[in-house]
Amino acid sequence: MLRGVFRTGLLCCILSAVASAEQTAALPTIVSTHLCADQLALSLAVPEQILSLSYKSQDPLRSRHAARALAYPANSGSSEEVIQFKPDIVLASRRWRNHPQQRQFDTLNIRVVVVPLSNSWMEIFANTQWMADQLGQPERGHALVSDVQRRLRALQESVTISGEPEQSLLYLRPNGGSSGEGTYIDMLIRALGFRNHASTLGLKGWGQLALESIVMNPPDYFLLSGHVRDNTRGNSRLSRHPLLQQLLDEQTVLSLPPDTGYCADWQIIDTAEYLAGQLMAAANGEGR
Known part of the structure; x- marks a missing residue:
């Protein structure tokens, strides 16, 4: 009987591991070419998704997550580097809206996601969730937004x-x-x-x-x-x-x-x- 319970438990563990691996494999891979996109990728994506971050992400004078960013290859934002990593998504600044390589990325099924600019707390909440959705991490986005909202309320109550x-x-x-x-x-x-x-x-x-x-x-x-x-x-x-x-x-x-x-x-x-x-x-x- 114990042997049967052990086998059942082992089977459950294997199935859980397989499901987790399939879920990770289904998540889009990411190359980030911009400092602000780097910060969002590190905040919302799991490590397995991130193929490369911009070189500025590793500068402690510019990036709060410089130590974590060192775990990933750095890029200078060139289209050649992006294509080399073969990501599902490239995160970019608004200047990439008219990027000459946009059409080339389209033919390679590389989707360009432009990081939106936020000038209000409501825009920050909406844009954070939108980015999380693009990265296949809606639950992480919801959790992050909820945490920021809680901290903002606490700050405002203290003022x-x-x-x-x-x-x-x-x-x-x-x-x-x-x-x-x-x-x-x-x-x-x-x-x-x-x-x-x-x-x-x-x-x-x-x-x-x-x-x-x-x-x-x-x-x-x-x-x-x-x-x-x-x-x-x-x-x-x-x-x-x-x-x-x-x-x-x-x-x-x-x-x-x-x-x-x-x-x-x-x-x-x-x-x-x-x-x-x-x-x-x-x-x-x-x-x-």
């Missing part, structure tokens, strides 16, 4: 807002670049309970702010970019101006880490929580 937010925050890159209404930076600022000072200064969407406008009407808080390419001398002239330096010394300054701000996706909740931690530290007198 005291009475009517229109009274304090302002200005996102500023060293070259004077900023972000007004209708951008994911604006969404991030509002999630933290602030008024976007760039909008107050008349900026809509992405653009540049003049030093004079910042000095004449400064915000309550600054949020400084952590972009790697912003650190060059040519791109940081405004941030080195003595008047702005004086303002930064006087105001509370929040800083984005270098691997933040490249992608408008679900990871913005990570950034929001990170900045909320900085605000709490500043309120407790730890730093400015």
